[in-house]
Amino acid sequence: MCTDAFAQQVIANGTVVTAGPSTTTAANGSSGIGLWALNNGEITSSAPITVTTSGSGGAHAAVAESDGSIDVFAGSTLTTTGASAFGAFASGGGTITLEDGTRIIARASALRSALGGTINATNVVASTTGSNTIGANADRGTIILQGGSITTSSGTLNHGLGVTTSGSIEATGVTVSASGEGISATSGGQATFTGGTITSAMTGANASLGSVIAISNASITATGANIAGVRSGNSTVTLSNSSVSTTSTATTGANAIGLLAENNGTLSATGSNVTTSGALSTGAQANTGGTVNLAGSAAARTRIMTQNVNTRGVVTTGGTINVSFTDVFTGSHAIVAENTGQIHFRDGTPTVNATGTNLVGLAVNQGGRIDSTGPLTVNMLAPASGGSAGRTAAYVHDGGQLALAPGAVFNITGGVGGAGITIDNSILEAPVDQLTINLNSSATTGSTGVISINAGQANISNLTVGGLSAGSGVYARGAGSQAVITGTSRFDISASSPNFYELTSTSFLPVGGIIATGFSTTGVTPSTAFHASDGATILALDR
Structure with missing residues (x-):
């Protein structure tokens, strides 16, 4: 059966129907x-079609359910303007195929699958116009996207791709632009995103409550404040061979996190670049219970900036x-x-800069x-704009633990x-072996290699301290403070007026919206390889 041009509702209830060029409805529901x-019915099309609905409460442009199927010809257009009206909705074993270049403009979700429904879309251009809508939404259903784009209108809940309750979305080469989250996976949802781009005002990709997201060869940009580029919660x-950035204009971007794992979530980034500004x-x-894995290879290192x-x-x-296989720049x-x-x-x-x-x-x-x-290199650099002070390569405070393999620089x-x-x-429980400290700041102000203060206890073997600004090799201050230096060590002291920096705040993290880290500067006189004061002890042992 073939419907007439400009016909009303097209229904295939256990039958095969070819849709005409235009279908328009105004009823609700x-x-x-x-x-x-429905009921194994099939709707096909042999040329581009236009489907427009203006009703609300379920007046979707295309629905396949109860093992029904719909094939929308390339270059077609589906439009809904009523509240709670999807562009394409597959449920209960239904299947919808949207061929190359189909355009969808929907008041609610452009694509929605549920209860075993499947949507296959190739180079589809889909957008939403309503609030609290998700561009492509799989709830116990499956959506497969090849190319095309998903765009959602303003609103923090207007996610680009949403998957929940064991639903699945596979997106390859898709461009997502969302006023909410780029990808939102929750309650066991699974999303695979390959070779596309995501731009979001909220978190770029967010997995929670036992969900899985796999991202590869993709680009993610998140622009909002107090958000993450990529997040895993339980x-x-x-993330592999991809880039993640959180950006700022004016006050946005504040408190953003490139990669975040918490609440027993795991986030693994391999060969990827993460930038926050x-x-x-x-x-x-990684917050309490979270695990972040940063990895790569010699040819494709991960970079945090x-x-x-x-x-x-x-x-x-x-x-x-x-x-x-990771380098950090801050x-x-x-x-x-x-x-x-x-x-x-x-x-x-790995290197730290x-x-x-x-x-x-x-x-x-x-x-x-x-x-x-293995070997670890820490570089403390001055900005190109001028001099800087208060730089310490490693600071162990209030019960912190540091255990470095031999050969750190x-x-x-x-x-x-x-x-x-x-x-x-x-207390350094085990000796840090073969540590090399190169002090090459301005020669007018000396630098210090190893400092033990406030009952701190340093334990270092085969230590090397030198450089143009090396003014003090090992300094210990105060009763209970101790530095034990063993093995064969070398000190090349060439600068005068050495100093060091003592933490005056309780944390290295922001508190109340400010950085909160303060330091006081202490001079060390005279310049010497070993200097103990105020009841401190330095033991230099050849063992």
């Missing part, structure tokens, strides 16, 4: 459905971060482990732990002053 295939997210933003963060002075590179507060503290959080440096010779004033390369505090199984370059490693009210 199911009476306003444009194309409706879920699993993988907003104030108080963080490159990668924060481009604002008030930022953090890699942070954990009670979670775990594993780092290999304008503030680079690596921070606090409140029992752990950061483990593994293969691939921090540029600016009053900042730390490796910051360990209040039970946090940083360790490594700390470089202080440019600016004024600087320090290699400070042990402040903490």
Whole structure:
């Protein structure tokens, strides 16, 4: 049967129907459905068609249910203007195929699958116009997208791709532009996103409540404040050969996080670039129970970059971060482990690079732990705009733990002053072996290699301290403070007036919207390889 041009509702109830060039309905509910295939019925089209519905409450443009199927010819247009009206809706085993270049403009979701329904879309251009809508929404159904674009209108709940309750979305080469989240997966939903781009005002990709998101060869840009580029909460997210950025204009971008894992969520990034530029933003963060894995290869390393002075590179507060084949670049503290959080440096010779004033390369505090199984390089750099001070390559504070594999290198370059490693009210249980500290800031102000203060206890073997600004090799101050230096060590002291920097705040993390990290400067006189004062002890042992 073939419908007439400009006909009303097209229904295939257990039959085969060929849709005419135009279908228009105005009724509400199911009476306003444009194309409706059910009970193994089939609706086909042999030329581009136009379907328009203006009713609300279920007046969808195309519905396939109860094993019905609809094939929409290439270049067709589906439009809904009524509330709660989808563009294409597949449910109960129904299947909808949207051929090349189909255009959908919907008041509610442009694409929705539920209860075993399937939608296959090739180079479809889909957009939504209503509030609280999702561009492509799979709820216990399946949506497969090849090319095309998904765009949602204004509203923080207007996600680009939404998948829930064991639903599935596969998107390849798709462009997503969302006023909400780019991908939202919850309650066991699964989403695969390959080779496309996501631009979102909220979190770029967000997995929660046992969901799975796999992203590869893609680009994600998230523009809002207090959001993440990619987040995993009690879920699993993988990111490979992709880029993630959180951006800022005016006040937006503040407190954004490039990669975030929390609440027993796992987020693994391989060979990817993560960039944040907003104030108080963080490159990668694991909150309590979360795990972030940063990895790559010699040919495709992962790169974490924060481009604002008030930022953090890699942070954990009670979670775990594993780092290999990764380089970190920040304008503030680079690596921070606090409140029992752990950061483990593994293969691939990771590097840590921090540029600016009053900042730390490796910051360990209040039970946090940083360790490594291979060589690690920390570079503390001065900004191109001028000198900087207050730079310490590693600061272990208030019960923090630091355990570095042999061969770590700390470089202080440019600016004024600087320090290699400070042990402040903490204990290095095992010796740090073969540590090299290169102090090359301004020669007019000396730098210090190893500092033990406030009952801190340093334990280092085969230590090398040198450089143009090396003014003090090892300094210990105060009763209970101790530095034990063993093995064969070398000190090349050539500068005068050395100093170091002591933390005056309780945390390396922002508090109340401000960076909150303060340092005081202490001079060390005279310049010497070993200097103990105020009841401190330095033991230099050849063993």
